[in-house]
Amino acid sequence: MTGVSSASTAPPPARTPPGAGADEGAPGPAPRRLAEVRELARGTRVGRLATAAALTLVLILLAGVLALVATLRTQAASQDVTTRSGPLTAAAQELYRAISDADASAGQGFLLGAGEPESLRLRYQTDLAAAGRALAVVGSASGSGGGDAATGPVATLTSGLPVYAGLVETARTADRQGLTYGSAYLREASSFLQTTLLPAAQETYDAQAAALSDDQAVADGGVWTLLALVAVVGALVALWLLHRRIARTTKRRLTPGVALAGAAVGLMLVWGVVALGLCAAFTASAREGGSDPNRELVAARFAVLQSRSDEVLTLVARSTGGDYEQDYVRRSIALHGWQGLLDRARDEAGPGPVADDATTAQTVGRQGITVHELARTLDVSGDYDGAVALALATGPGGGQGTVQQVEDALDHAITTTADTASSDAAAADAATTLLAFGVVVLTLLAAAGLAVGVWPRLQEYR
Amino acid sequence: MTTRRAAAALVALLALTALLAGCSSTAAPAPVQPVRPVPSGTTVVAGAPPAAPDTSCGDPRTSLTPTPEPPPGAMPAGTAMARIVARGALIVGIDQSTVPLSYRDPRSGALTGLDVRIAQEMARAIFGDPNRIRFRIENSSQRIPNLLSGQVDMVVQAMTVTCERKRQIGMSSVYYDAAQRIAVPAVSPVTSIAELGGRPVCTITGTTSITTLRAVRGANGQPPVVVGVPQNSDCLVLLQQGQVDAATTDDTILAGYALEDRRVAVRGAPLASEPYGIGVAPQNTDLLRFTNSVLDRIKADGTWAAIVAATFGGTPAPPPPGQYAG
Numbered sequence: 001m002t003g004v005s006s007a008s009t010a011p012p013p014a015r016t017p018p019g020a021g022a023d024e025g026a027p028g029p030a031p032r033r034l035a036e037v038r039e040l041a042r043g044t045r046v047g048r049l050a051t052a053a054a055l056t057l058v059l060i061l062l063a064g065v066l067a068l069v070a071t072l073r074t075q076a077a078s079q080d081v082t083t084r085s086g087p088l089t090a091a092a093q094e095l096y097r098a099i100s101d102a103d104a105s106a107g108q109g110f111l112l113g114a115g116e117p118e119s120l121r122l123r124y125q126t127d128l129a130a131a132g133r134a135l136a137v138v139g140s141a142s143g144s145g146g147g148d149a150a151t152g153p154v155a156t157l158t159s160g161l162p163v164y165a166g167l168v169e170t171a172r173t174a175d176r177q178g179l180t181y182g183s184a185y186l187r188e189a190s191s192f193l194q195t196t197l198l199p200a201a202q203e204t205y206d207a208q209a210a211a212l213s214d215d216q217a218v219a220d221g222g223v224w225t226l227l228a229l230v231a232v233v234g235a236l237v238a239l240w241l242l243h244r245r246i247a248r249t250t251k252r253r254l255t256p257g258v259a260l261a262g263a264a265v266g267l268m269l270v271w272g273v274v275a276l277g278l279c280a281a282f283t284a285s286a287r288e289g290g291s292d293p294n295r296e297l298v299a300a301r302f303a304v305l306q307s308r309s310d311e312v313l314t315l316v317a318r319s320t321g322g323d324y325e326q327d328y329v330r331r332s333i334a335l336h337g338w339q340g341l342l343d344r345a346r347d348e349a350g351p352g353p354v355a356d357d358a359t360t361a362q363t364v365g366r367q368g369i370t371v372h373e374l375a376r377t378l379d380v381s382g383d384y385d386g387a388v389a390l391a392l393a394t395g396p397g398g399g400q401g402t403v404q405q406v407e408d409a410l411d412h413a414i415t416t417t418a419d420t421a422s423s424d425a426a427a428a429d430a431a432t433t434l435l436a437f438g439v440v441v442l443t444l445l446a447a448a449g450l451a452v453g454v455w456p457r458l459q460e461y462r
Numbered sequence: 463m464t465t466r467r468a469a470a471a472l473v474a475l476l477a478l479t480a481l482l483a484g485c486s487s488t489a490a491p492a493p494v495q496p497v498r499p500v501p502s503g504t505t506v507v508a509g510a511p512p513a514a515p516d517t518s519c520g521d522p523r524t525s526l527t528p529t530p531e532p533p534p535g536a537m538p539a540g541t542a543m544a545r546i547v548a549r550g551a552l553i554v555g556i557d558q559s560t561v562p563l564s565y566r567d568p569r570s571g572a573l574t575g576l577d578v579r580i581a582q583e584m585a586r587a588i589f590g591d592p593n594r595i596r597f598r599i600e601n602s603s604q605r606i607p608n609l610l611s612g613q614v615d616m617v618v619q620a621m622t623v624t625c626e627r628k629r630q631i632g633m634s635s636v637y638y639d640a641a642q643r644i645a646v647p648a649v650s651p652v653t654s655i656a657e658l659g660g661r662p663v664c665t666i667t668g669t670t671s672i673t674t675l676r677a678v679r680g681a682n683g684q685p686p687v688v689v690g691v692p693q694n695s696d697c698l699v700l701l702q703q704g705q706v707d708a709a710t711t712d713d714t715i716l717a718g719y720a721l722e723d724r725r726v727a728v729r730g731a732p733l734a735s736e737p738y739g740i741g742v743a744p745q746n747t748d749l750l751r752f753t754n755s756v757l758d759r760i761k762a763d764g765t766w767a768a769i770v771a772a773t774f775g776g777t778p779a780p781p782p783p784g785q786y787a788g
Contacts, residue, residue, distance in 0.1 A: 151492060163497045178568040179722045180561045181702075184501060184695035191502030317693065318559040318566065319601055323503065382597030384558060385571050 045249060046458060052245060053454040056238040057447060060265060063231035064443025067272055070224040071436045074279055077218035078429040081286070085212040086425055088141055089291075090418065092205040093298050095134035095157070099164075099201060100305040102127035103193045106168045107312035108400070110175060110186050111388055128165060135161070138204055153200035160197050164189055183316050190313055194306070202302075209295060216291070219283040219428060225276055232269045239265060239450070246457055257453020264446035268439060275435045282428035290421025293354055294414060296345035300361065301410045303341055307331040308403050311372055315379065315388055328372070336365050349417070357413035361406045368402035375399055498705060501696035505667065507688040511676040519625035523737055525635040526747060527786040528755035534590030542749040543588055546615055551596045552588055554581040555614035555741075558599050560694050561718035562773050563620050573597060576714070576773040580637055580740070581618040583765060587756040602668055606630055609743050616753065617741035620712065622670050627741070632750040634740040635784035637757050638714070638770070641732035642671050645701065645716040646708045648727040655710065655733060659684035664697040664706040666690070671711040674734040694718070701726060712736045717774055737782065758784050 080086075105124040109116040139154045167189035175182030239262040246255045310328035317324065335341050342365070346358035371390065379387035391399035537543035546552050556577060557564050564577040582592035598614050605617045609631050620640075623633045644663070646652045655663070659680015665671045667690035675688055689706055691697055697709035698719045709716065716728045740757075742750045760766045761781035770778035 159497050163499060167499065175568070180559070180565055180568060180718075181695040181698050181722055183559075184693065184699045187693075188499055188501045188696075188699055192499035195502075196499070318599070319693070322601060322692070380599050382573070382599060384566060384573075384599070 052242050056242050059235040059238045060446045063235040066228035066231045067439045070228040075432050077215045080215045081425040082429050085215045089208040089212045091134045091137040092208040096201040098127045098131035104308040153203040156200040216287050236265045255453045257449045261446040261449030264442040268442040275432050278431035279428045282424045286421045286424030290417045293349035294417035297414045300341040303331045303335040354413045357409045360409040364405045371399045501691050503692040505690045507690045516625040522623045522625050524785045524787045526751050529751040531755040542746040551594050552585045553596045553615045555600045555608050555617040556597050557619050577618040579769045622736045623739040632742045632744050634753045636737040636782040638738045639782045640712040640714045640736040642734040643713045644708045644710045644730045645719050645728050648725045654730045656681040658686045661707040662687040662689050664689045664700045664709040
């Protein structure tokens with residue numbers, strides 16, 4: 001390297017070794033001058049070659065490092081999507097669904113009283129177990145949107161769920177004994193769930209969904225990938241220029257080492273573009289065909305569950321036109337209204353089975369509102385039992401029947417989008433398999449090829 | 463050289479001490495707080511007590527003089543009662559969540575209670591059949607609007623007669639003399655509201671009870687902490703959970719608490735009188751006079767006493783006399 005650096009500073013004629021001139025053996029002024037020029041040119045030529053080779057080497061190493069960084073970042077993010085933020089988002093979603101469904105099931109079972117079917121009781125108990133499990137998954141991932149361990153949403157949920165379950169059981173026991181204040185306990189339980197537990201679950205879900213979004217944004221490229229691409233292309237161009245220079249100055253048509261280096265960098269370019277491109281494409285697909293519509297569908301599912309709770313609680317509270325009913329109307333508008341959650345989910349998904357499911361949910365859900373209105377009319381006109389029977393009827397024209405159809409359609413769409421998201425995320429992760437290893441090997445190969453190819457040419461000048 | 467090394471060691475020691483001190487001070491966890499849910503819509507009502515009650519109508523118990531009661535099914539033509547007969551049913555605005563005034567019997571699912579039985583007597587007087595009645599379930603705030611819009615013929619819903627209400631609707635003579643009192647846990651030493659200055663006391667928002675409670679001052683000079691809830695049974699829940707020291711509302715509703723929970727006792731002198739009347743639309747003075755005559759009759763013939771005994775048990779006090787003018 002010392003030789004390279006001294007040569008690259010374009011040595012003045014004074015520094016030319018005295019013996020060099022003596023070799024020419026021509027004492028005349030004209031030939032002496034010619035010798036000096038030739039000496040100068042020779043020195044400059046070796047210097048230029050060495051400089052170019054060094055720059056190319058630096059570019060190759062830079063390209064390798066940048067490509068490695070881009071690959072590792074993409075890999076880490078896409079792995080995070082499949083192994084961490086993806087599953088955690090699903091767990092947070094399950095948490096919300098479970099406690100929301102528990103609320104609706106508890107209310108329904110309470111309304112049915114002695115007629116509560118075993119399946120409904122089991123559904124409530126399964127929901128509680130599912131909530132507990134999802135909470136354990138979310139809680140064990142430290143710093144994953146759980147917030148402060150002592151005061152964050154996960155702590156709120158952990159300490160609140162047993163209190164909720166206790167209130168529900170108190171309500172059941174009172175009702176079983178024919179005490180009318182049972183419904184007050186159930187309303188207290190539900191209110192606690194709606195105002196404390198669900199917001200905490202929502203906070204957890206939002207944090208996870210945001211983390212997933214961030215991972216996806218990293219996994220589909222970004223500035224590092226762009227920089228790596230520029231550096232790799234730059235290295236390739238530099239190698240080509242170097243090869244051409246050697247070919248011109250030494251009349252060798254092929255310098256095998258440099259050509260090998262070029263091939264290695266070229267392969268790295270192709271491999272990297274294909275792998276990272278596929279990763280980005282799959283990640284984009286996972287987001288656009290999966291997690292984006294999934295988010296809207298999940299919000300719609302949440303709204304369906306809560307409006308269901310509102311309807312049931314209006315009956316449990318034996319109140320008319322109260323807060324629950326207003327809440328029901330508000331949620332129904334958010335869900336079924338123009339450009340509401342279901343419309344947005346359908347638009348996000350684009351034509352296909354998911355959009356069909358969203359349309360089904362929209363159509364059946366609107367029928368469900370009509371059933372709800374009918375049940376309200378019955379209740380207000382004094383036919384409470386008729387209202388309860390209609391609201392809880394599981395047939396296609398009954399309140400529970402239509403809600404179940406809406407839930408089924410949404411669940412199907414949610415499963416479809418979640419599957420798309422996770423299979424595309426897995427494909428995105430698989431696309432970059434071995435790329436990091438390949439980048440390292442190819443970079444070293446290119447550097448070695450360059451050295452092997454250029455070193456003899458530099459020696460020739462000695 | 464030695465001093466420099468000693469100084470360096472001292473600095474390192476100090477830094478380590480500071481580090482350890484920092485560790486131990488941040489490691490202390492926040493104290494654990496119990497999770498105590500409250501009923502939906504629970505609020506603590508503060509601020510200046512409301513203005514004195516409206517007495518512009520004189521004695522609000524005074525209603526229109528009753529007319530002689532026609533036989534059932536033979537209502538004079540052109541009256542509101544005749545229109546009800548033509549329709550085939552009396553429409554009554556009522557609540558279905560107030561034990562023991564109007565509620566769904568947990569076993570049979572049928573509406574029952576003092577108000578329901580009074581309303582059934584009205585149907586019996588018009589049709590000769592207590593079941594020719596259609597209940598319209600409404601909350602307290604819907605009572606007057608539903609009368610004014612003609613959606614119900616009458617409201618029998620624990621409605622205290624007040625001058626403010628009588629300016630908007632017609633109100634019958636008093637069919638039950640309730641009084642605002644307090645309910646406390648049976649083990650509580652509290653015997654009067656005066657002992658509850660600065661203590662949490664539950665009552666129902668949007669009622670005359672909360673107005674009365676907000677004007678109360680305890681013996682220690684402090685007002686009670688007024689905890690308002692939307693439904694009657696919510697106060698019982700707060701009382702059972704020990705989140706309030708007492709609940710105060712009409713003794714009829716408090717009697718319902720005590721009926722369902724023997725660890726709750728109704729105590730103390732009345733804070734306010736709560737005379738219940740039946741509401742009718744302001745233009746239907748004929749229906750109002752008819753209602754008053756029916757009330758007078760059932761108070762005289764023992765029906766009233768039977769209804770009150772069936773509702774609260776025991777031997778009822780004599781019925782409140784009807785006061786009439788005009």
